[in-house]
Amino acid sequence: MSKQEENYVIDIHNLYFQYGSKTVLQNIDLNVQKGSFLGLVGPNGSGKSTLIKCMLGLLQPTSGEIKLFGETINNFNKWDKIGFVSQKANSFNSGFPATVFEVVSMGLFAKVGLFRFLTKQHKEKVRNAIELVGMTEYMKQNIGELSGGQQQRVFIARALVSDPELLILDEPTVGIDVHTVNNFYTMLSKLNEKGITLLLVTHDIGIMTNHVTAVACLNKHLHFHGNTKDFEEDHVLSAFHGKDVHILVHNHDRGRQ
Numbered sequence: 496m497s498k499q500e501e502n503y504v505i506d507i508h509n510l511y512f513q514y515g516s517k518t519v520l521q522n523i524d525l526n527v528q529k530g531s532f533l534g535l536v537g538p539n540g541s542g543k544s545t546l547i548k549c550m551l552g553l554l555q556p557t558s559g560e561i562k563l564f565g566e567t568i569n570n571f572n573k574w575d576k577i578g579f580v581s582q583k584a585n586s587f588n589s590g591f592p593a594t595v596f597e598v599v600s601m602g603l604f605a606k607v608g609l610f611r612f613l614t615k616q617h618k619e620k621v622r623n624a625i626e627l628v629g630m631t632e633y634m635k636q637n638i639g640e641l642s643g644g645q646q647q648r649v650f651i652a653r654a655l656v657s658d659p660e661l662l663i664l665d666e667p668t669v670g671i672d673v674h675t676v677n678n679f680y681t682m683l684s685k686l687n688e689k690g691i692t693l694l695l696v697t698h699d700i701g702i703m704t705n706h707v708t709a710v711a712c713l714n715k716h717l718h719f720h721g722n723t724k725d726f727e728e729d730h731v732l733s734a735f736h737g738k739d740v741h742i743l744v745h746n747h748d749r750g751r752q
């Protein structure tokens with residue numbers, strides 16, 4: 496393994512995926528560097544979720560190679576290094592009988608079983624995770640009483656509580672208003688500054704480019720993969736060709752390299 500490859504938390508080579516006879520991913524070469532914040536964009540049906548499912552070992556690629564933390568995915572077993580927050584995780588109704596603290600505690604279940612056995616240290620971990628996402632003042636509130644954006648922060652805290660090195664977020668801002676989305680991305684940037692590698696699947700191309708350190712554009716093929724400085728509207732347009740898409744790529748200077 497080269498020095499550069501040692502730095503990859505995800506390393507994908509020549510990946511193909513088919514649902515039956517329909518090819519959804521073709522010849523994908525993609526890596527995620529340790530400490531980076533990668534935004535993965537593409538139009539509806541471009542294969543983003545399929546690619547994430549392959550990375551999480553939920554789907555078996557038709558061919559190609561996926562390495563996680565330097566290990567071939569079939570041999571990889573340190574899944575606690577990876578946290579995952581899915582699309583529309585925020586679907587609680589206002590009567591849902593669990594507080595923010597309890598929901599975040601659930602992220603420790605795999606490690607400690609029932610949360611009535613949480614030790615002092617575990618409770619401290621839960622409080623820290625809640626603080627990281629800026630939700631301390633809501634700790635005792637019922638999750639169902641929070642806004643969609645606040646609920647998504649809680650789900651990120653739940654994923655963070657087991658100290659993952661890589662956090663994968665699939666469309667976490669669906670249904671969240673623009674102002675909240677901006678704050679949400681600022682929070683993600685802060686997590687990234689603390690050393691957590693982030694992979695974010697999103698449609699929010701304009702806002703996203705102000706926060707991520709690298710961008711990948713997918714539409715069956717990978718149309719672009721590089722840093723935000725080299726990322727041009729042309730790449731998005733070629734990935735999104737034929738789609739009705741309005742893109743605002745702006746303020747690259749604010750994106751960290």
Ligand SMILES: Nc1ncnc2c1ncn2[C@@H]1O[C@H](COP(=O)(O)OP(=O)(O)OP(=O)(O)O)[C@@H](O)[C@H]1O
Pocket residue numbers: 514519537538539540541542543544545546
């Ligand atoms: N289980 C499945 N069986 C057959 N085809 C599927 C299945 N899941 C997804 N597809 C198809 O595969 C293609 C890629 O879907 P995928 O969900 O990966 O796209 P996406 O980029 O995540 O889309 P979106 O942005 O709309 O969530 C689409 O054409 C979709 O219809």
